[in-house]
Amino acid sequence: MEILSLHNPVFAAYVAAAAIMILKAVSMSWLTVARMLQVRGGFRSPEDLRQTLLNPDPNPAQLAPDDRVERVRRIQQNDQENLPYFLIAGFLFVFTEPSPLFAQWLFFGYVVTRLMHFIAYLTAQTHDLRAALWTPGSLILIYMGAACLMAAISYSI
Amino acid sequence: MEILSLHNPVFAAYVAAAAIMILKAVSMSWLTVARMLQVRGGFRSPEDLRQTLLNPDPNPAQLAPDDRVERVRRIQQNDQENLPYFLIAGFLFVFTEPSPLFAQWLFFGYVVTRLMHFIAYLTAQTHDLRAALWTPGSLILIYMGAACLMAAISYSI
Amino acid sequence: MEILSLHNPVFAAYVAAAAIMILKAVSMSWLTVARMLQVRGGFRSPEDLRQTLLNPDPNPAQLAPDDRVERVRRIQQNDQENLPYFLIAGFLFVFTEPSPLFAQWLFFGYVVTRLMHFIAYLTAQTHDLRAALWTPGSLILIYMGAACLMAAISYSI
Numbered sequence: 001m002e003i004l005s006l007h008n009p010v011f012a013a014y015v016a017a018a019a020i021m022i023l024k025a026v027s028m029s030w031l032t033v034a035r036m037l038q039v040r041g042g043f044r045s046p047e048d049l050r051q052t053l054l055n056p057d058p059n060p061a062q063l064a065p066d067d068r069v070e071r072v073r074r075i076q077q078n079d080q081e082n083l084p085y086f087l088i089a090g091f092l093f094v095f096t097e098p099s100p101l102f103a104q105w106l107f108f109g110y111v112v113t114r115l116m117h118f119i120a121y122l123t124a125q126t127h128d129l130r131a132a133l134w135t136p137g138s139l140i141l142i143y144m145g146a147a148c149l150m151a152a153i154s155y156s157i
Numbered sequence: 158m159e160i161l162s163l164h165n166p167v168f169a170a171y172v173a174a175a176a177i178m179i180l181k182a183v184s185m186s187w188l189t190v191a192r193m194l195q196v197r198g199g200f201r202s203p204e205d206l207r208q209t210l211l212n213p214d215p216n217p218a219q220l221a222p223d224d225r226v227e228r229v230r231r232i233q234q235n236d237q238e239n240l241p242y243f244l245i246a247g248f249l250f251v252f253t254e255p256s257p258l259f260a261q262w263l264f265f266g267y268v269v270t271r272l273m274h275f276i277a278y279l280t281a282q283t284h285d286l287r288a289a290l291w292t293p294g295s296l297i298l299i300y301m302g303a304a305c306l307m308a309a310i311s312y313s314i
Numbered sequence: 315m316e317i318l319s320l321h322n323p324v325f326a327a328y329v330a331a332a333a334i335m336i337l338k339a340v341s342m343s344w345l346t347v348a349r350m351l352q353v354r355g356g357f358r359s360p361e362d363l364r365q366t367l368l369n370p371d372p373n374p375a376q377l378a379p380d381d382r383v384e385r386v387r388r389i390q391q392n393d394q395e396n397l398p399y400f401l402i403a404g405f406l407f408v409f410t411e412p413s414p415l416f417a418q419w420l421f422f423g424y425v426v427t428r429l430m431h432f433i434a435y436l437t438a439q440t441h442d443l444r445a446a447l448w449t450p451g452s453l454i455l456i457y458m459g460a461a462c463l464m465a466a467i468s469y470s471i
Contacts, residue, residue, distance in 0.1 A: 004161065004318065006252060006312035015249055016313070019306035022242045026298050029238060033288075044231060046224065047281040054285050067360065074358060076238060081343060081390060084241040084398040085336045088405075091245075092329050095320060124361040128368045131347075141340050149333035155320035156330070161318065163409060163469035172406050173470070176463035179399045183455050186395060190445075201388060203381065204438040211442050233395060241398040248402075 009100040017107035042069030093144040166257040174264035185233040199226030250301040323414040331421035356383030407458040
């Protein structure tokens with residue numbers, strides 16, 4: 001069977017997991033927008049204090065950091081430290097031809113723990129819980145990266 | 158026709174759009190460098206105050222944020238929140254086998270609005286205009302992510 | 315020969331280089347964790363000051379930036395400005411069917427200079443040295459991006 005075909009259950013699982021993570025990442029931007037509208041602030045550029053349709057009554061406090069907005073930005077920052085690497089590592093992992101069941105466990109294990117990490121971060125749970133929910137995804141990334149590296153080396157020899 | 162071939166107009170359009178976005182992203186780093194040289198500052202690490210060939214006359218003010226530099230860093234930050242997801246979502250979208258014309262509209266619509274967003278940000282236009290130019294790209298990302306997810310699910314059933 | 319096969323030495327070299335860069339990026343998160351444990355601080359969320367198993371004796375100074383932690387965060391930030399674009403540009407560059415030797419030079423030249431850049435940043439070498447080690451990777455990225463763009467255009471005409 002062709003590797004990069006949606007008929008390959010490993011690739012189909014990857015595409016589903018990747019799409020969910022991309023939609024999650026994009027929705028962080030919209031969540032930031034929603035919170036900026038709610039608190040009418042959390043802006044970062046001097047020009048954001050100009051009077052406009054969306055900001056009819058500007059004042060300098062709007063440039064101060066607001067924790068409701070900054071929290072989403074920290075979550076988004078955490079996504080940037082993790083998701084792009086998952087999106088590539090997961091794709092390359094498909095070429096190592098893992099068993100479909102094992103690959104699905106890795107891909108969806110990543111997705112589920114990342115979504116739980118998001119909820120824990122958004123609702124300000126303890127650092128320990130956040131760490132516990134971040135760790136599985138990071139280990140999955142390391143495993144997939146190492147598997148790709150070994151496959152690439154073994155084919156090169 | 159093979160999906161991942163430059164003879165496939167959908168894939169060729171993706172590669173062109175992705176390459177333009179990558180070159181855009183990389184040029185943000187060079188723009189930061191250019192502005193740091195211009196203002197002789199905007200540094201972030203304590204060691205950047207050491208006397209060197211490129212910084213013959215260091216002083217502590219060089220570590221203070223400078224808006225000409227910080228503006229490009231905010232643009233680069235915005236790229237990081239968007240471009241990696243476009244680069245993957247666009248690639249996976251090719252596997253849903255969209256019509257070439259529709260795919261070209263999405264890919265180049267993304268590229269054009271992102272470049273316009275960049276110009277609006279660099280020249281300090283209003284938050285409203287920036288938001289208006291960011292929104293199409295984000296909606297294109299959501300559409301492509303959802304299309305990939307549905308394709309992956311429909312092949313798995 | 316199939317382009318996207320580990321039997322293709324260009325693709326195998328890309329997979330090896332990408333895997334090394336992904337493992338490098340992920341290890342930055344663990345280095346941050348290690349340094350946060352070492353300095354018992356460098357936290358960023360208000361809830362990180364709650365008493366937990368991993369933080370039995372919290373105090374407000376733990377939310378202050380600590381340079382040992384912030385340095386790794388700056389390195390990670392630099393990775394985010396570079397690695398995702400390399401990971402995609404390198405992959406698309408495989409479709410331009412470069413000679414294996416040339417591709418290996420580009421891919422591993424990128425990897426080696428990025429690892430040297432990391433060591434220079436971690437050990438607080440001068441800005442000039444860091445710039446000298448960042449530049450080759452950026453030029454490789456620009457070259458690969460331009461080669462992909464030209465290939466995509468030449469197939470579209």
